[in-house]
Each structure stands twice: as structure tokens, then as C-alpha cells.
Amino acid sequence: MTAPVTSGLTQQLAATVDALRRVTVRVQASGAAASGAGVLWDPGAGGGDDSRGLVITNAHVATRAQATIQFSDGAVAQARVVARDRRRDLAALELEPRTAAAVAQVRGAPPLRVGELVIAIGHPGELTGAATLGIVHMASGDRAGRTPPWIRADLRLAPGFSGGPLADARGRLIGINTLMHGGMALAVPAALVQSWLRRARAPA
Amino acid sequence: MTTLLESLSNELATAVEVGGRAVVAIHARRRIPASGVHWRQGVIVATNHTINRDENITVTLPDGTTAPVTLAGRDPSTDLAVLRLAGQSLPTAQLRLDPPPSVGELVIALGRPGPKLTASWGVMSSVAGAWRTWRGGEIDSLLRLDVSIYDGFSGGPLIDAAGRVLGINSSGLARGAAVTIPVATVERTLGELLERGTIRRAYLGIGTQPVRVPQSLARRLELKNTVGLLIASVEPGGPADRDGVLLGDVLLALDGADVSDPTDVLAQLGGDRVGRPIAALVIRGGQVQTLQVTPGERPEPRAA
Numbered sequence: 267m268t269a270p271v272t273s274g275l276t277q278q279l280a281a282t283v284d285a286l287r288r289v290t291v292r293v294q295a296s297g298a299a300a301s302g303a304g305v306l307w308d309p310g311a312g313g314g315d316d317s318r319g320l321v322i323t324n325a326h327v328a329t330r331a332q333a334t335i336q337f338s339d340g341a342v343a344q345a346r347v348v349a350r351d352r353r354r355d356l357a358a359l360e361l362e363p364r365t366a367a368a369v370a371q372v373r374g375a376p377p378l379r380v381g382e383l384v385i386a387i388g389h390p391g392e393l394t395g396a397a398t399l400g401i402v403h404m405a406s407g408d409r410a411g412r413t414p415p416w417i418r419a420d421l422r423l424a425p426g427f428s429g430g431p432l433a434d435a436r437g438r439l440i441g442i443n444t445l446m447h448g449g450m451a452l453a454v455p456a457a458l459v460q461s462w463l464r465r466a467r468a469p470a
Numbered sequence: 471m472t473t474l475l476e477s478l479s480n481e482l483a484t485a486v487e488v489g490g491r492a493v494v495a496i497h498a499r500r501r502i503p504a505s506g507v508h509w510r511q512g513v514i515v516a517t518n519h520t521i522n523r524d525e526n527i528t529v530t531l532p533d534g535t536t537a538p539v540t541l542a543g544r545d546p547s548t549d550l551a552v553l554r555l556a557g558q559s560l561p562t563a564q565l566r567l568d569p570p571p572s573v574g575e576l577v578i579a580l581g582r583p584g585p586k587l588t589a590s591w592g593v594m595s596s597v598a599g600a601w602r603t604w605r606g607g608e609i610d611s612l613l614r615l616d617v618s619i620y621d622g623f624s625g626g627p628l629i630d631a632a633g634r635v636l637g638i639n640s641s642g643l644a645r646g647a648a649v650t651i652p653v654a655t656v657e658r659t660l661g662e663l664l665e666r667g668t669i670r671r672a673y674l675g676i677g678t679q680p681v682r683v684p685q686s687l688a689r690r691l692e693l694k695n696t697v698g699l700l701i702a703s704v705e706p707g708g709p710a711d712r713d714g715v716l717l718g719d720v721l722l723a724l725d726g727a728d729v730s731d732p733t734d735v736l737a738q739l740g741g742d743r744v745g746r747p748i749a750a751l752v753i754r755g756g757q758v759q760t761l762q763v764t765p766g767e768r769p770e771p772r773a774a
Contacts, residue, residue, distance in 0.1 A: 271474060278475040381486030381578065381589050383479035401482060401578075403620075404588045420590035420618055435479035449618055 279399070282437040283385060287395040289370040289439075290387045290430050291321055292336040293345075293359070295329045302327030303388045303430030304335065304359070305442065308369045311463055319343070319361030320369075322459055323429030324444055325350050328357035335361060338395060349466035355444050356454060356462055357429075370431060372456045373438035378405045383435045384419050386443050386451065388427030398422055403450050415458065417441045421451040481631060482591065485578060488633030490587040492563040493580050493626055495530035496539075496553070498523055503530070505581045505626030506553065507638060508560050513664070514553040515656055516625035518544045519642035521551050529553070531560060534585050543663030547607030547671065548655060549642045552663045563627060566634035567653050570611060573597050577615065578629050579639050579648075583622020592617030603643050606671065606736045610654040613637060619648035662741075670741035672765035674715075675708020676701055678732050681720060683753065691758050697730040698722045698753065709766040716754065723751040739765055 294301040304323035310316035321335055328347050335345045345359035382402045390396055400421025419432065423446050432441040432453040441453030472480075492508040496516050504520030506529065514529065521527065521544065528536050537558055544551040571577065571594045578591045598612040615628065619641055627635040628650045637650035662669055678699035688696045698720040704711050721729055724738040725748045738748070747762045 274474045275478060278473045282475060379483035379487065380490070380587055381483040381591070383475065383482065401589060401591045403590060404586055418588070435473070435476045449620060 279385075282433070282435070283387065283397045285368075285437050286385060286387050286397075286431055286433050287338050288368045290338060290395060292389050292394065293321065293323045293327050293429055294334045294336070295327065296332040296334065298329055300425070301389065302426065302428040303443070304328075305429070305431045305439065306367055306369045307358075307459075307463075308372075311460060317363055319345075319363075319367055321345060321359040321361060322442060322463070323357050323359065324355045324442065325352045325357045326355055327429040328359060333359055335359070337367070349463070351462060351466070354454060354458070354462060356442065356459060358463060358466060370433075370439040371437070372460065373434055373436075373440050374457075378402050378417065378434075378440060380405055384421060384440065385433050385435075385437075386419075386421055386423060386427055386430060386453075387433075388423065388430040388443065390424035390426035393426070396426075398427075400451065415455060416444075417453040417455050419451040419453065422446075423451045427451075482578065485629060485631050485633040486580065486587065486589045489563070489578070489580050489627060489629040489635065490582075490589075491532055491561045492635075493532065493582045493587060494560075495582040495584055495622075496520065496527065496625060497529070497536075498527040502583045502622045504622050504624050505583065507563050507625070507627045507635065508555070509565075509656070509660065510562055512555050512558075513542075513660070514539060514555055515638055515660065516551045516553060517638065517640045517642055518546050518549045518551040519640070520624050527553065529555065530582065530585055531558065532582075532587070543667035545607065545659055545663060545669040547603060547605040547669060548609060548651060548659055549603070549607070549640045550638070550651065550656060550659050550663070552660060563635045564633065565653050565657075566630060566632075566636055567657070570652070571597055571613060571628075571630070571636050576631050577617060577636065578631075579615070579617050579619060579623055579626060580629060581620060581623035581626040583620070588620065588623075590618045590620060590623075602733050602736055606739075607669075608655075608737075608740075609643075609649075609651060610658070611652045613650035613652060615639075615648050615650060617648065623648075670744060671768040672739040672741065672743035673708075673768040674710040674735070674739070674763060674765055675705030676710045676715060676721075676735075677703035678721060678735060680730055680732075683720065687753070687756065691753070693722065693758075695722060695728040695730060699729050699732065699735065701752075710763055713763040714761060715750070715752070715763060718754075720753040721750060722753065722758070724748055739768075 499522040506516035595616040
């Protein structure tokens with residue numbers, strides 16, 4: 267039996283996951299026992315200083331002013347928190363100058379469709395760069411419309427996925443994995459991260 | 471260039487979109503709404519256990535508008551309920567009666583526990599033969615899912631990768647685990663519910679428990695089946711009582727079919743049996759006897 271579709275799918279999935287792992291880092295807050303994930307972000311986004319690397323993660327991962335960042339190739343760098351928002355559960359960290367690091371490609375359009383494939387990368391337990399596959403459960407919003415919008419995914423996240431990327435079938439970033447709630451994964455939409463970043467980095 | 475992975479992603483999203491056009495939210499309980507499927511023009515199928523009232527039921531349509539519906543009928547035994555929706559133009563679900571789902575097939579569960587459509591995915595984990603629910607309903611095929619069923623998904627459809635409905639998901643039939651009520655069962659039940667409002671079921675008014683007939687007796691009576699059903703209770707004035715069934719009789723067969731489990735009795739008591747005498751083979755006083763019993767119609771559980 268040959269399975270050209272399945273083998274093609276498998277190869278493409280592996281390639282997409284591989285590219286995503288290169289923009290996923292481990293974030294270890296100084297002195298904290300647990301670590302989480304983070305996403306290498308375009309440092310020029312929001313008019314920032316693009317000579318320094320930028321990492322986006324959850325505020326509940328970057329709990330201290332300093333953190334150690336471990337890249338997918340094993341290299342380690344120090345970073346400091348330059349913005350943190352507990353309500354949105356977001357934090358931005360600046361890295362020591364580093365050249366030629368890959369950054370996540372954010373999907374601007376088209377809007378997410380319910381049922382689309384999504385891929386999450388994280389570091390659960392002893393693992394580094396683990397992947398899970400799911401679909402978009404609900405595109406955005408909340409029934410009441412009061413809480414900040416979330417991407418809801420039919421996807422299993424374990425501790426260690428927090429702060430890592432949620433991406434579409436092309437590997438484009440659509441959100442930052444944040445928590446499990448009611449059996450589904452909740453991610454902060456990438457667009458919300460970008461607008462938050464613009465505000466957080468705007469000169470006072 | 472579009473990769474296979476993207477094509478799969480797009481097809482899944484399109485299946486959700488197509489299937490979702492016939493999925494409505496049903497407001498008939500406190501807490502969060504449940505789901506329903508616009509099955510035929512003006513007819514919505516939902517699950518019985520998520521409909522906690524008979525009146526003041528509304529639905530939220532895919533376009534976000536709310537419309538009143540009336541309860542046409544419900545069947546606790548299969549956990550199905552039917553609602554009528556008047557004066558709305560809404561696409562009806564595309565049904566897939568054949569071929570039946572296969573184990574490992576990619577499937578999507580849809581729900582609308584509010585204005586927005588939601589989805590989860592997975593595979594068919596088991597496809598087996600006909601089964602009887604704990605309330606005696608006959609389901610054409612046991613369809614089990616490796617799919618997360620979230621709050622409010624009961625009454626929503628299980629769809630295939632082309633957006634066609636394979637059945638109605640319910641968490642009310644197997645201790646909270648998700649099962650899918652196949653299209654064939656819905657179709658069979660729908661007509662009777664629309665016509666009568668309930669599903670007619672025959673009953674005898676007996677309680678039974680399996681017993682092994684002593685070997686010596688089985689040998690003397692030349693029984694093939696050595697397990698029978700001891701009549702442990704007889705409802706006073708019920709059909710079996712009227713026809714002379716006694717406490718302590720051991721029921722061996724109904725209408726020529728061996729019975730060794732209480733579900734075997736239920737299997738003989740479809741709605742078409744009401745009022746028609748059937749032969750009951752029993753052991754009484756060490757002898758085999760044939761009694762004629764005429765099932766009555768199972769009384770509806772009284773409304774609260």
C-alpha cells in the first residue's frame with residue numbers, strides 16, 4: 267500500500283513544526299522553578315529597537331525582571347522584561363544583541379475559520395519543542411463580549427506550553443498559548459499582542 | 471503554492487462552515503444553551519435531555535437571530551426531541567445515511583452553545599451493531615467517538631469531512647460519554663414523533679432477573695437454553711398480571727425467541743406489539759407451559 271497523501275501530509279507537518287521550533291524558545295524566569303515557552307518576535311514591530319532580539323511570552327511565565335532564554339539550538343542568552351501585562355497575561359523581553367535569529371511570521375489575514383488546523387509548540391515536562399495538533403474551536407470573542415478575546419482551540423496543552431506559539435497550517439503565528447479552560451486551549455490572538463506591543467513600547 | 475496540509479486545513483474549515491449552516495442553539499434549560507440540527511424544512515432535531523421545558527423554547531439561528539420554536543415530540547429512550555420552526559428560510563442538513571462511518575474516519579463535532587459555531591475533531595473510534603439504551607430505546611448502530619464533546623454540544627451533529635451529517639451527538643445515553651445517534655435512528659424516530667409526539671412502546675409489567683435452570687430439570691424438560699428469567703415482580707393490574715403470569719415463573723422464550731437477559735424482553739416489545747398477543751414459554755411447577763400475553767402501551771412517565 268502506498269499513501270501519497272498521508273506521507274505528504276506527514277512530511278509537511280514535520281517541516282512546519284521544524285520551522286516553528288526554530289522561533290520557539292524556553293523562558294526560565296530568574297530563580298523560578300518552572301519554565302515556559304516564548305516566541306521570537308520581530309524586534310522592529312511597534313517601532314522598537316531592532317538591534318536587540320525580542321521574545322513574547324505569558325506574564326505568568328516571565329514572573330521576574332530577568333529571564334534566561336534558551337534557543338532551539340541550545341544556545342542561551344539573558345533577557346530582561348521590558349513590558350508586562352498581567353491582565354492580558356503577556357510579557358515582552360529584550361535579548362542581548364544577537365544576529366540572524368529567525369522570528370515568527372505573524373498571520374495578518376485572512377481571518378481564522380473554525381475548523382482550521384492549528385499547531386502548538388511547547389516544552390511540557392522533560393520535553394523540549396513538543397508539538398500538538400488541533401483545530402480552531404471558536405474564532406474569537408466571548409458570549410458576553412466583556413473578557414478579552416481569545417482564540418479557542420480543540421487542542422491539548424500541558425504546563426510548559428504557556429507562552430509558546432499557536433500557528434496555522436502554513437506555520438504562521440496566530441496566537442500565544444496561555445491556558446486550558448473547560449477542556450480547550452486558549453491563546454491570546456497575535457493581533458492583540460501586536461497592538462499591545464505598540465502601546466507598551468510607545469515613548470511615554 | 472498550497473500544501474496538502476493547507477488543503478486539509480481549508481477543507482476542514484469548509485466542512486465546518488457547510489455543516490454549521492444547519493446548526494442552531496437551543497434555549498430550553500438554565501445554564502448554557504444546547505445545540506440542534508435543522509433536519510428537514512421547519513423541523514429541528516435536538517437531544518431530549520437538554521430540553522428541560524415544554525414551552526417558551528427559542529433557538530438562535532446561524533445568522534444570530536432568535537426565533538421561537540414549538541416542541542413537537544420527545545423520546546427519552548433514544549434521547550431525541552423534535553422542534554418545529556416556522557417561517558424561517560434556513561438550509562437543511564445534508565444527511566449521510568450511506569455508507570456508515572468507518573473506524574478511523576476523520577469526523578467533526580459541531581455545537582452552537584451560543585451565537586457562535588464551535589467545533590472539535592477526531593476520529594470514529596468504534597462502529598458496532600444495534601444497541602439498546604438504558605431506557606430501552608433502540609439505536610441502529612453504536613457509534614463511539616475519539617472527539618472532545620464540550621458543554622452544549624449535545625444535539626449537535628457529527629459531520630464527515632464533506633460536511634455531511636452522520637448523526638446527532640449526545641452525552642445523555644452513556645454516562646456522560648459521547649455517543650452519536652445515527653441518521654437512520656433519527657429518521658425512524660422523527661416520523662413517529664412528528665405524528666404522535668411520543669414513541670409508542672409495548673410493555674408487560676414484569677421485573678425479571680436471569681437464573682440458571684437446574685441441570686436435572688433442564689434435561690428432563692429438554693431445554694436448549696439453560697438460562698431463563700425469573701419473574702421477580704409483577705405489576706398489579708398490568709398486562710402480565712391480567713394474563714396470568716405469576717411471581718416465580720421462569721420465562722424461557724417470547725414469541726419463539728429465547729430470553730436470558732432483561733434486554734431480550736425489551737427487544738420483543740417494540741411499539742407494534744401493543745395489543746397483539748404473544749406466546750410466552752415459562753417453567754411453572756416443574757413443567758413447561760405456554761401462556762398468551764398481550765402487551766399494553768407503556769405509560770408515559772408523569773411530567774414533573
